[in-house]
Amino acid sequence: MTTSLLEVRDLRTYFHTDRGLFRAVDGISFSVDRGRTVGLVGESGCGKSVTSLSVMGLVPDPPGRVEGEAVLFEDRDVLRLPADQRRQLRGSKMSMIFQEPMTSLNPVHTIGRQIVEVLLAHTTLSPKAARDRAIEVLDLVRIPSPAARFEEFPHRLSGGMRQRVMIAMALACEPALLIADEPTTALDVTIQAQILDLLHDLQQRLGMAILIITHDLGVIAEVADDVLVMYAGKIVESAPVKDLFADPQHPYTIGLLGSIPRLDVERERLATIEGTVPSPDKQPAGCRFSPRCPFADRRCREKPPPLRDVADGHRVACWHAPIEQHAAGATT
Ligand SMILES: Nc1ncnc2c1ncn2[C@@H]1O[C@H](COP(=O)(O)OP(=O)(O)O)[C@@H](O)[C@H]1O
Ligand SMILES: [Mg+2]
Structure with missing residues (x-):
C-alpha cells in the first residue's frame, strides 16, 4: 500500500527508432499525493511531455515503449492494466489537458456535445442529465452564459475560452488526478494568470491532485506545492516549492x-x-x-x-x- 494517489517508480520510456534508441525518460521516480499540486519543470526536450503521456498510457507504441517498474495509481499498476481498463481510467479518474486546445477539440462538434460525450462514456448519466452537467461544468470554469456557449463550435471561441473548455472536459467526471501539460504556454500573460487562478480554485473546490508541466518557473511559483526539476530524461532536483526557490541546489x-x-x-x-x-x-x-x-x-x-x-x-x-x-x- 502507498499513501500517494500516484506513485511513479523508475519510469523509463524509450523510443526505438531507425536513428537509434531515444531514452526520453530514463529512470524517474516521484509521487503525487491527493489534493496536492506537483510541478514538473525543465527546458523544452527534457522529457516532460513523455512523462505525462507515459502516466496517461498515451505513448505511441511503436516507437515508444514504457519499460519502467510501475506507475501506481490508487495502488494499481496502470502499466499492467488491460487496455480497456486503462482507457476507462482516462477521462474519468485521471485526465489531461494539453498546451494547444485546438488539437484536442473536435472542430465539427459543438463544445457542449464534446463534454456530453465524455460524460456518457464514463458515467451512467442520462443524455438530459449529461447536458445539465455539461452546462454546470462550463459554468464551473467560468465561461459566461454557459447554456448559450454549449451550442458553440470551438473555432468561435478565443484561445483562453478554448482552454477553459478543455479544462471543463477534463473535469467533467471529477478526476482524482489532473495532468496539465503546459496548459497556459499558448496564451498571453493575462489569460495565463486567469487560467492558473481557475485551476487553483477548482482544485480547492474539487480536491483533485494536479501534475502541472511547464518550462516556466514563474508558473511553478504560482501554483505548485512541490517541484520536480527534470533535465535530459532525469529528475535532478525535487523539493517543496518554498525550499526550491529559497535554496536551489542543482546548478541546473x-x-x-x-x-x-x-x-x-x-x-x-x-x-x-x-x-x-x-x-x-x-x-x-x-x-x-x-x-x-x-x-x-x-x-x-x-x-x-x-x-x-x-x-x-x-x-x-x-x-x-x-x-x-x-x-x-x-x-x-
Ligand atoms: N514519438 C517519438 N519518437 C521519438 N522521439 C520522441 C518521440 N516523442 C518524443 N520524443 C523525444 O523525447 C524527448 C523528450 O520530449 P518531450 O517529452 O516532448 O520534451 P518536453 O515535453 O520536456 O519538451 C525529445 O527529445 C523528443 O525528441
Ligand atoms: Mg512538452
Whole structure:
C-alpha cells in the first residue's frame, strides 16, 4: 500500500527508432499525493511531455515503449492494466489537458456535445442529465452564459475560452488526478494568470491532485506545492516549492531561476544557461548536465550522480551539492 494517489517508480520510456534508441525518460521516480499540486519543470526536450503521456498510457507504441517498474495509481499498476481498463481510467479518474486546445477539440462538434460525450462514456448519466452537467461544468470554469456557449463550435471561441473548455472536459467526471501539460504556454500573460487562478480554485473546490508541466518557473511559483526539476530524461532536483526557490541546489535549477526575468534585478546580472539539452540518443556519460555546468569536474563527467537527500524533502542529483549560493552566482 502507498499513501500517494500516484506513485511513479523508475519510469523509463524509450523510443526505438531507425536513428537509434531515444531514452526520453530514463529512470524517474516521484509521487503525487491527493489534493496536492506537483510541478514538473525543465527546458523544452527534457522529457516532460513523455512523462505525462507515459502516466496517461498515451505513448505511441511503436516507437515508444514504457519499460519502467510501475506507475501506481490508487495502488494499481496502470502499466499492467488491460487496455480497456486503462482507457476507462482516462477521462474519468485521471485526465489531461494539453498546451494547444485546438488539437484536442473536435472542430465539427459543438463544445457542449464534446463534454456530453465524455460524460456518457464514463458515467451512467442520462443524455438530459449529461447536458445539465455539461452546462454546470462550463459554468464551473467560468465561461459566461454557459447554456448559450454549449451550442458553440470551438473555432468561435478565443484561445483562453478554448482552454477553459478543455479544462471543463477534463473535469467533467471529477478526476482524482489532473495532468496539465503546459496548459497556459499558448496564451498571453493575462489569460495565463486567469487560467492558473481557475485551476487553483477548482482544485480547492474539487480536491483533485494536479501534475502541472511547464518550462516556466514563474508558473511553478504560482501554483505548485512541490517541484520536480527534470533535465535530459532525469529528475535532478525535487523539493517543496518554498525550499526550491529559497535554496536551489542543482546548478541546473539555479540556472533556471537565474533566467526568470526579475524587475528588481539589473538585467546584466541575470544568469542564463549556456548550451542546449542533449538529444536523448546522445546523452553524455556521467552527469547529463556536466557539459553545461560551471562546476563540472572529472567525477561529474564520468559518474552519474544519484538523487540524494540534502534536507527534509529536498533531493538533489549533484556531486557538488550542497552548493553555496553566492558561489553559484545566483541572483539573490
Ligand atoms: N514519438 C517519438 N519518437 C521519438 N522521439 C520522441 C518521440 N516523442 C518524443 N520524443 C523525444 O523525447 C524527448 C523528450 O520530449 P518531450 O517529452 O516532448 O520534451 P518536453 O515535453 O520536456 O519538451 C525529445 O527529445 C523528443 O525528441
Ligand atoms: Mg512538452
